[in-house]
Amino acid sequence: MAESMQGLKRTHRCAELSAANVGETVTIMGWVQKNRNKGGLVFVDVRDRSGIIQVVFEEGKSDAELIEKAAKLRAEFVVAIVGRVEKRSGAGNEKLATGEIEVIPEQMRILSESETPPFPIEENSKTKEEVRLKYRYLDLRRPDLQRNLMMRSRVATLTRQFLSEEGFCEIETPVLIGSTPEGARDYLVPSRIHQGNFYALPQSPQLFKQLLMCAGYDRYFQIAKCFRDEDLRADRQPEFTQIDMELSFVDVDDVIEINERLLAKLFKEVLDIEVTLPIPRMTWQEAMDRFGSDKPDIRFGMELHDVTEVVKDCEFAVFKGAIENGGSVRGINAKGQGGMPRKKIDKLVSFAKDYGAKGLAYIAVQEDGTAKSSFSKFMKDEEMSALMTAMGADKGDLLLFAADKNTVVWDVLGALRLELARQMELLDKSEYKFLWVTEFPLLEWNEEQNRYTAKHHPFTMPMEEDLVYIDSEPGRVRAKAYDIVLNGNEIGGGSVRIFNPEIQSKMFEVLGFTPEQANEQFGFLLTAFKYGVPPHAGLAYGLDRLVMLMAKEDSIRDVIAFPKVKDASDLMTEAPTAVDKKQLEELGLSIVREKVKQE
Structure with missing residues (x-):
């Protein structure tokens, strides 16, 4: 029978206790990890996000009723325990942060009972990922996942602190925007009021952050949710998070310098690892020739x-x-x-x-x-x-x-x-090798579309000395673009942006846009550029991928609270789901089922 915590206040998280607390009366609250009944002596491990503490119910120290109550505890019961911290009577447990101490209880309340979980709540679970994702709220109780998510929180907090101290303004940009066909496939949201029209979910805040530079905000950042309807891999999700930034009156070296200091701070504060600055740089051509990759692993x-x-x-x-x-x-x-x-x-x-x-x-x-x-x-x-x-x-x-x-x-x-x-086991996850890859091709030839497409996006500035080739040899033009690579993973990328209207028009022309098409898709940005636009540049990190590498994980699913699987579905909520017919009618939509061809 569940009891109330009325009148009780938690004094410490479980693993916040140490030998310094011996003799103190404390109140802890958490989940039962394990219960070992030795007959008149019951050992209960209590767990919360900080770790585990051993609670010992023993004849002569705890009353019989309390010992009997403890013997009935099962894994994942939620308990509140008031007790005295003592040195362990037996040998300590070096594997636990609290291995020198134990709590001798004076009272205990069972705040919530639990059915037997579908899998053990333990580190390095061998349970199939599909089962764990179906019960993700239980999976997230595992200490290794909790460490990952707390690391992610720490990275986000430190990033905010660092960028704020560097004069960046945190500004939110819209999530419901117009669709831009260039790049990956958009997620579309139908409009009820404007039937037949659609919003798109942003693949990045690119256009809005450039507009913020036009608006004079000088330095912007945002920890932004982004969406791409594309085929998934271990390091991709349909929705992901960027550390996004844009700066005015800067060039390549300025953006690189500030981001090197940001990375050095994150790795020192979170992992106690010194990042040697400056980070080496390599041109795209050299990276391809030496490593066959524009994100080379140089370990x-x-x-x-x-x-x-x-x-x-x-x-x-x-x-x-x-x-x-x-x-x-x-x-x-x-x-x-x-x-x-x-x-x-x-x-x-x-x-x-x-x-x-x-x-x-x-x-x-x-x-x-x-x-x-x-x-x-x-x-x-x-x-x-x-x-x-x-x-x-x-x-x-x-x-x-x-x-x-x-x-x-x-x-x-x-x-x-x-x-x-x-x-050959040459990949050491404890080694972190950073590299800037620079001077990417501005354009790449698309065989399917039989035209050039932007290697990054249509607003990337060409290298000034290569502009002479823009008409005669477009594939030869290099971009003022740069990626930051860590252990063979691109963790961030950016570029200096085009702020000259003539160069922007030429870029659209090379990409096959008519002036009308360019105006239809990007008219608001091109109009804004008529009113005094500063030189500007930016960069965005994939927060999920960065934390995955810092946590030495193989999949970004292990650093995202509620991830989706490879077909972009959520095994826990079963999204995406069918919606009510009335909802579709309000949106002016109908579902057309594809007919299956008869064999």
Whole structure:
């Protein structure tokens, strides 16, 4: 029978108690983690978000009625206990922060009873994620998830403090906005009053923060909810949170400098890790050439080698064909993996094919210096020797090659490099390697649409010295864009914005917009730019991804209170759900079911 807490006030959270409290009478409240009845001696572990404290009900110290009541406690009962803190009578528990002490109770109230939970409330749960997400309110009681969410809160609080002290204003921007087709797919919200018209949920506050710069707010930030209706992965959610900022009268170096200090503060305060400043920088071109990725993991080597010149005259058709079609031949050296079994190499070939490769050529250098190769019969001895030298091959190494157009080769070897690092256990989660990637291409060619699209967004400023190529060679133009990368994950990105109307018009023209189309979609911003717009730049972090890495987790679901699964559904609330017919009628909507074709 549940009792009232009337008259009781909690004095401490469970793990806030220490040897310094010995002799004090305290009141704790929390959940029963475990109950061990030894007959006349009952040990009860009580848990709250701070941790666990042991409460000991013992004959001679607690009355018989209280001991009998304690014996009936079960896991997840909610209790309030008034008692005296004492040194543990037996051996301490080094695994617990409160392992030196225990509480001897004087009174206990059962505030709430619990059914047997569908899974144990414990760290590093082995229960299937689907079950845990269905009962997420129980899953969130687990100490590891509670630590993650408290870390997230700490990161948000420190960010607010830091940016406020740097002169930033926290300003909220709208959640119901107009749809902008450029970029990812919008979530749409039908309007009841304006039937047939729709709001969109923001993919980012981009346009509004630029308008705030036009409005003279100088430095803006917001911890903003954003929405993208896109295919999900372990590090993506349909709704996510950005640490969003914009600054006026700045250039690339100014934005980078302030954000380096922000990151240094977060990692020092939250993890007690010193971030060495300045953070290294690398151009997009260098990152792609060396690592096959615009978000390279620099915790390990295994860099790409461009061997196009070395093999350009060989008779191996795969290499020859790629070079003749304007592509390249590149490879990576997996040090010490020359003895890898053929079956395992075949799996790497299959892996490479998933990333667009037609195949994967290899040389396994044996311990005696001889080479086993999938293509040696097409190569002269001196060509093989030159290739191995170019790859820095030693005895026992495995050399892997991709040959195709550059984009495919980069994708394949960039992914293969990470896969090999996982297999070779080169990825240390306790190591944090930051990198700025700069000078991204302004535009990228979209095969499906047969036109250039913005690599970041249409408001990114080109490098001034590259503007001469905007008409003749648009793909050659670099952007004043920058990403901050941590351990192979892009945790934030931004750019200097276009504030010159002529450059903005030219950008829209290159993207295939007519002046009318540009005005229809972005007219309010273009009009605002007619009234004196300052040079401005910004950056946004993915808060979920940043905290995931800080917490050493593999999925952002482990740092979000109520996440969704890969099909964008919520297993706990069962959203999305059907709605009442009347609601649809008010919105002027009807659901058209897709007819299933008969076989």
